[in-house]
Amino acid sequence: MASNVLLEFSDVVKRYGETTVVDRINFTVAPGEFFTLLGPSGCGKTTTLRLLAGLETPDAGEITLQGRTLAAPARDIMVPIDKRNMGMVFQSYAIWPHLTVFENVAFPLRVRGESKASIKKRVLDALEVVGLSGYENRGSTELSGGQQQRVALARAIVYTPALLLLDEPLSNLDVKLREQMRVELHTLHKRLNLAVVYVTHDQSEALALSDRIAVVNQGKLEQVGSPAEVYEHPRTRFVGDFLGRTIILKGTMHKDAGRSVVDVQGAGRVTVDGDAAFGEGTGVRILSRPEDIALLPPGELAPNQVVGKIEHVAYMGDHLEYTIEAAGRTLVLPAHKRDNYPIGTAVRIAFDPAHVTALPQ
Amino acid sequence: MSTITAPAPSSFLPKLRGYRLAELFVLLFFCIVMALPILFMLVGSFNTAAPGQTASYGVDNWVRAFSDPQTLKSLWMSFLFSVVRLIPSLALSVIVAWLIARTDMPGGNTVEFLCWFAYFVPDFPLTLAWILLLDPHFGFLNMAAQYLPFVSGPLFNPYSFWGIVWVHLGTGGIWLNVMLLTPVFRRLGASLEEAARVSGANTFTTLWRITFPVLSPMIIAIAVLSFIKGLESFNTELLLGLPARIYVYGTRIYDYLRQEPPAYGEATALGSVFLLVLFVLAFFYRSYLQGKKKFTVVTGQGYSTLRVKLGKWRYVAIGGFAAWFIIMMILPLTFLVIGSFMRRYGFFNISHPFTLSHWQNLLGDPLFIGSLQNSLIIASTVAILGILLYSIVGYLLASRKLMAPALLEFFCWLPWVIPGILMSLGLLWIFLATPLRSVLYGTVWGIALALTIHDSPVSTQAFKSAFLQLGPDLEEAARVSGASWRYTYTRILLPLVGPVAATVGMLNFGSALTSISTPVLLYSAESRPLSILLLEYSFTGEIERAAALGLLITLIICFMMLIGRAFGLRLTGPSREEAKPRAE
Numbered sequence: 014m015a016s017n018v019l020l021e022f023s024d025v026v027k028r029y030g031e032t033t034v035v036d037r038i039n040f041t042v043a044p045g046e047f048f049t050l051l052g053p054s055g056c057g058k059t060t061t062l063r064l065l066a067g068l069e070t071p072d073a074g075e076i077t078l079q080g081r082t083l084a085a086p087a088r089d090i091m092v093p094i095d096k097r098n099m100g101m102v103f104q105s106y107a108i109w110p111h112l113t114v115f116e117n118v119a120f121p122l123r124v125r126g127e128s129k130a131s132i133k134k135r136v137l138d139a140l141e142v143v144g145l146s147g148y149e150n151r152g153s154t155e156l157s158g159g160q161q162q163r164v165a166l167a168r169a170i171v172y173t174p175a176l177l178l179l180d181e182p183l184s185n186l187d188v189k190l191r192e193q194m195r196v197e198l199h200t201l202h203k204r205l206n207l208a209v210v211y212v213t214h215d216q217s218e219a220l221a222l223s224d225r226i227a228v229v230n231q232g233k234l235e236q237v238g239s240p241a242e243v244y245e246h247p248r249t250r251f252v253g254d255f256l257g258r259t260i261i262l263k264g265t266m267h268k269d270a271g272r273s274v275v276d277v278q279g280a281g282r283v284t285v286d287g288d289a290a291f292g293e294g295t296g297v298r299i300l301s302r303p304e305d306i307a308l309l310p311p312g313e314l315a316p317n318q319v320v321g322k323i324e325h326v327a328y329m330g331d332h333l334e335y336t337i338e339a340a341g342r343t344l345v346l347p348a349h350k351r352d353n354y355p356i357g358t359a360v361r362i363a364f365d366p367a368h369v370t371a372l373p374q
Numbered sequence: 375m376s377t378i379t380a381p382a383p384s385s386f387l388p389k390l391r392g393y394r395l396a397e398l399f400v401l402l403f404f405c406i407v408m409a410l411p412i413l414f415m416l417v418g419s420f421n422t423a424a425p426g427q428t429a430s431y432g433v434d435n436w437v438r439a440f441s442d443p444q445t446l447k448s449l450w451m452s453f454l455f456s457v458v459r460l461i462p463s464l465a466l467s468v469i470v471a472w473l474i475a476r477t478d479m480p481g482g483n484t485v486e487f488l489c490w491f492a493y494f495v496p497d498f499p500l501t502l503a504w505i506l507l508l509d510p511h512f513g514f515l516n517m518a519a520q521y522l523p524f525v526s527g528p529l530f531n532p533y534s535f536w537g538i539v540w541v542h543l544g545t546g547g548i549w550l551n552v553m554l555l556t557p558v559f560r561r562l563g564a565s566l567e568e569a570a571r572v573s574g575a576n577t578f579t580t581l582w583r584i585t586f587p588v589l590s591p592m593i594i595a596i597a598v599l600s601f602i603k604g605l606e607s608f609n610t611e612l613l614l615g616l617p618a619r620i621y622v623y624g625t626r627i628y629d630y631l632r633q634e635p636p637a638y639g640e641a642t643a644l645g646s647v648f649l650l651v652l653f654v655l656a657f658f659y660r661s662y663l664q665g666k667k668k669f670t671v672v673t674g675q676g677y678s679t680l681r682v683k684l685g686k687w688r689y690v691a692i693g694g695f696a697a698w699f700i701i702m703m704i705l706p707l708t709f710l711v712i713g714s715f716m717r718r719y720g721f722f723n724i725s726h727p728f729t730l731s732h733w734q735n736l737l738g739d740p741l742f743i744g745s746l747q748n749s750l751i752i753a754s755t756v757a758i759l760g761i762l763l764y765s766i767v768g769y770l771l772a773s774r775k776l777m778a779p780a781l782l783e784f785f786c787w788l789p790w791v792i793p794g795i796l797m798s799l800g801l802l803w804i805f806l807a808t809p810l811r812s813v814l815y816g817t818v819w820g821i822a823l824a825l826t827i828h829d830s831p832v833s834t835q836a837f838k839s840a841f842l843q844l845g846p847d848l849e850e851a852a853r854v855s856g857a858s859w860r861y862t863y864t865r866i867l868l869p870l871v872g873p874v875a876a877t878v879g880m881l882n883f884g885s886a887l888t889s890i891s892t893p894v895l896l897y898s899a900e901s902r903p904l905s906i907l908l909l910e911y912s913f914t915g916e917i918e919r920a921a922a923l924g925l926l927i928t929l930i931i932c933f934m935m936l937i938g939r940a941f942g943l944r945l946t947g948p949s950r951e952e953a954k955p956r957a958e
Contacts, residue, residue, distance in 0.1 A: 107566050
């Protein structure tokens with residue numbers, strides 16, 4: 014295990030006055046891993062990244078990179094920013110306006126005292142990697158947003174850092190460019206085999222890019238896991254909500270021949286695969302994604318189906334969106350345009366046991 | 375669609391017509407009080423007859439002025455002073471601004487406040503105080519130096535090139551630079567420096583390779599501004615330069631006009647040349663700025679939490695600043711107090727060295743009472759007139775509905791480059807050669823008008839940015855909700871811009887009270903303001919009474935500014951950041 018840990022972030026705390034911005038966060042990053050900190054703005058994910066870079070000083074905990082302690086306030090250890098050997102892309106890119114593209118990318122090598130020839134070779138290599146060959150003599154302010162981002166990336170990887178830190182690098186780009194850069198980032202990561210710590214508030218970015226995702230909320234780590242794990246089986250309500258729309262119903266847990274079946278307040282019964290940690294009769298909530306749910310016409314309730322009444326329908330162009338009252342809750346479910354039900358219809362809501370998660374109430 | 379009636383376009387017309395009228399009125403006013411005097415001065419420099427006499431044209435004035443080696447030398451001296459002062463002043467202010475904004479030096483806020491305070495201390499009393507300290511005959515430091523070994527004769531001489539440079543290390547400009555540079559350092563996008571640090575650069579490399587180069591356009595802009603201000607400098611050069619026969623062009627013009635009969639021709643010829651130099655400078659500066667436009671905007675996101683840790687050096691930093699402040703401010707002001715209470719300044723060993731008589735004489739002097747009245751009338755007029763005029767000009771400029779915004783903007787900036795004494799010289803011609811003579815020549819109103827014009831750059835910018843910050847929405851919201859234009863102006867705009875108006879009024883009041891170079895050509899025995907009385911006391915050797923009066927003026931200014939600060943003088947971002955200054 015130890016050999017497979019590049020970065021260890023253990024019990025780190027950061028306070029600004031009274032508020033605790035980072036509240037005992039723990040995680041590890043393996044070599045070559047693409048690790049994402051996902052959360053809403055102000056949740057502490059950027060502070061976590063800045064703690065890694067050394068731009069902030071932790072109040073407690075330890076940060077270790079490649080077996081070397083970077084910060085440990087209890088032992089009075091704080092490695093200066095410039096001695097941490099990290100590459101970082103800032104949200105604003107932080108391209109120095111008085112330097113050309115070449116000089117920007119060459120800066121980390123210059124301060125490391127590399128020879129002229131080596132600098133030239135490595136800068137041109139880095140620019141080639143990010144697809145900016147031929148731009149080296151441009152003034153950095155003559156670049157578009159996407160190009161600035163590539164310069165920032167080239168500058169961060171030019172000296173082969175131990176860890177690449179990316180602070181919402183795509184958030185300042187327009188939608189089209191963002192999708193393109195996302196693909197390129199993915200390819201680049203595979204090619205360089207660098208460990209990346211990526212900060213974002215965009216769940217689709219996180220799901221598409223990451224090997225593992227850490228969902229952060231109010232300074233605390235809610236869940237760490239592969240994109241499929243956190244998406245399919247959110248361990249908390251927050252994670253479920255934050256990673257996309259969720260359908261939540263309340264019910265009571267029953268054991269039925271070793272399987273967990275949730276009785277949804279008389280409206281139907283839903284089987285939950287896996288999680289059997291709840292005792293008989295416990296109040297639970299069941300969670301599923303709208304896309305894992307089918308809307309069926311009125312009829313006999315089969316297992317894993319819940320009855321609901323259509324209250325409202327919205328025409329969304331390519332699909333319909335029903336507002337349905339079921340077991341005392343209001344759900345919003347998309348449906349195909351074929352499935353046209355008048356208001357008041359008692360439809361069946363069909364769950365897929367493989368995509369249902371039970372959470373404590 | 376057809377059921378919706380189009381709004382009657384006529385309902386917008388009165389407002390637009392109002393804009394046109396106001397713009398025309400303002401432009402006309404500026405033409406008369408700015409363009410015309412300059413034109414008169416240029417033409418006047420070729421007029422060989424005395425003002426009021428039938429004009430006869432020729433180049434005699436120019437020949438006479440420039441065949442005198444002193445004239446060319448005075449231009450050179452102006453240039454030399456300004457450059458020599460600029461270097462230490464800029465270096466010091468960059469360092470202090472950086473310390474305040476970017477390091478963990480203790481007491482940064484206090485340092486900022488002290489700079490703010492020091493900026494308002496008028497320079498003439500300060501120069502007077504340095505005479506008390508450094509005069510070869512009675513200067514305290516020279517007398518104290520006699521007790522040192524190997525010292526015979528006076529150690530310091532303020533009436534010299536370096537004396538003048540030294541005094542300027544403690545006057546307005548340098549403190550202003552700190553105030554202008556601090557926000558520049560503060561607003562620098564934190565990530566630019568952080569990126570350098572993460573890239574492996576240490577604090578010093580980051581400062582040297584990233585911070586300073588990125589800010590260089592702004593630092594150079596401020597340097598050019600203070601260079602031009604340096605060229606205008608008058609008070610210190612008058613008080614310290616004249617005894618040593620060191621002339622700058624401003625004191626040279628003053629000298630020409632003090633002759634009997636006044637040499638108007640030579641003065642205007644010299645003024646015209648100087649104007650030419652200024653315009654050439656301004657032209658190059660503009661083209662430089664345009665070339666550098668690419669990276670003048672470097673404000674990034676994120677306030678920096680990353681302050682440079684100075685370690686032990688933080689105490690050196692704050693100690694250094696304290697030493698500078700004590701030497702350049704507290705020491706001279708203390709001696710101004712001591713000087714005003716001494717029977718005969720410099721005689722510390724006589725039996726009763728201290729007395730109240732200078733204060734009694736000053737306050738009992740009918741000249742003083744008259745001058746105080748004049749000064750109050752002038753300063754109040756300047757404050758009120760400035761608020762009225764420049765709030766309208768600022769509003770017009772912010773409205774973006776003007777026919778010739780560039781022209782108006784140009785007029786507003788003109789007094790920035792045209793020194794007070796030149797403006798007065800031009801206005802003097804207007805006053806003398808037009809029917810306005812009886813109202814304006816030698817009266818408090820003429821002086822007030824000249825001072826108001828001189829205040830236009832700062833005042834206009836302050837109002838303009840305030841109105842721009844409000845944005846059109848607020849005003850339009852009020853209009854949409856049915857308020858009349860006048861109601862909108864008085865109930866919505868004015869209260870919101872009120873703090874700026876108060877600041878502008880206060881600054882202009884202060885500058886009117888201390889200005890010497892503007893009223894020095896315009897006053898008469900009936901309209902003599904306090905600042906001119908101070909000048910007269912200083913020249914007639916009544917140094918103790920001059921000290922008392924200088925101290926009094928300083929106290930009035932500082933008191934006003936402190937009250938103003940309590941009422942939010944500090945909160946008015948625009949006037950603090952964009953602009954400068956007090957006259958001189």
